[in-house]
Amino acid sequence: MSNDPEFEAFLRRFQPLAGAPLPRVAERRSRSRTWLAAALLLVATGLWWHLGPSRRAGSTSIRPRAASATWGALRDVVGADPQGLETTLERQAQQDLPDVGRRDGALRLLARFQNDL
Amino acid sequence: MSSPKLSRDEIEGLYVALGPALIAYGCCLLGDRGRAQDAVHQVFLRLLDQDSVTLREPRPYLYRALRNTALNLNRASAREQERWEEAALFRPVPGLESAGLDVEAALRELPDEQRQVVLMKVWGGLTFQEIAEVMDVPANTAASRYRYGLGRLRQRLAHLTE
Numbered sequence: 001m002s003n004d005p006e007f008e009a010f011l012r013r014f015q016p017l018a019g020a021p022l023p024r025v026a027e028r029r030s031r032s033r034t035w036l037a038a039a040l041l042l043v044a045t046g047l048w049w050h051l052g053p054s055r056r057a058g059s060t061s062i063r064p065r066a067a068s069a070t071w072g073a074l075r076d077v078v079g080a081d082p083q084g085l086e087t088t089l090e091r092q093a094q095q096d097l098p099d100v101g102r103r104d105g106a107l108r109l110l111a112r113f114q115n116d117l
Numbered sequence: 118m119s120s121p122k123l124s125r126d127e128i129e130g131l132y133v134a135l136g137p138a139l140i141a142y143g144c145c146l147l148g149d150r151g152r153a154q155d156a157v158h159q160v161f162l163r164l165l166d167q168d169s170v171t172l173r174e175p176r177p178y179l180y181r182a183l184r185n186t187a188l189n190l191n192r193a194s195a196r197e198q199e200r201w202e203e204a205a206l207f208r209p210v211p212g213l214e215s216a217g218l219d220v221e222a223a224l225r226e227l228p229d230e231q232r233q234v235v236l237m238k239v240w241g242g243l244t245f246q247e248i249a250e251v252m253d254v255p256a257n258t259a260a261s262r263y264r265y266g267l268g269r270l271r272q273r274l275a276h277l278t279e
Contacts, residue, residue: 004267007267007270007271007278008238008239008267010277010278011220011239011240011270012239012240013210013213014207014208014210014213014216014217014220015137015207015208015240016137016138016140016141016206016207016208016240017137017140017141017205017206017207017208018133018136018137018208019136019137019140019154019157019158020154020158022129022132022158022161022162022165023158023162
């Protein structure tokens with residue numbers, strides 16, 4: 001056995017062992033989703049613990065905080081473009097409150113929202 | 118000429134066809150079979166995670182990707198390549214079990230660069246040009262490493278082939 005092809009053929013009689021099958025993509029994605037859900041739960045629990053009313057006596061609840069932030073953002077929009085807000089409110093009123101059909105309806109809702117805070 | 122896009126099934130088919138030889142090459146780079154298999158899995162899972170894979174020449178690409186992955190793993194673990202552990206490299210051939218062990222032992226005794234070339238050429242089916250691209254050396258260097266490596270193997274295994 002002097003030439004290369006013959007010796008190579010001899011070597012190729014010994015074939016490498018197969019490896020373990022590849023992990024299934026679906027399993028890996030499912031594992032990723034589980035981790036994501038666990039992480040979200042952890043973040044939500046942390047937020048609840050940090051902002052919840054039971055944490056500190058006399059603290060405000062998370063709901064007014066969120067509403068207050070929303071109202072603040074709304075005031076910023078009004079300051080920036082009062083005409084734009086009015087147009088939007090009117091269009092929304094016509095769409096959501098057809099029986100009222102006037103922007104006064106939406107404005108009344110807005111006023112009630114403010115009073116609720 | 119445009120390169121064909123590989124589907125998920127085709128990639129998994131490549132793993133079945135080329136995985137064993139890639140793992141053998143990984144053993145040569147990483148020192149043990151478990152780490153080699155992990156590295157090969159990493160290479161294929163990266164391919165499977167891509168939405169669309171276009172490989173002009175899958176074989177040299179996979180060897181090069183495995184080599185880079187192995188180098189990164191060795192760097193990350195701050196471990197120099199150690200000698201191969203005594204894990205089996207080849208499927209036992211009925212009647213030639215001890216010959217298989219001799220071939221493995223002879224491969225282990227080769228200098229690392231010659232062993233890599235021999236593995237890629239004999240069991241991986243790469244051309245010298247493709248081996249040269251994987252190892253970042255001229256094709257002539259890859260060919261001469263192969264000649265030296267094969268010569269040593271032939272000498273060492275003469276008792277099996279005469």
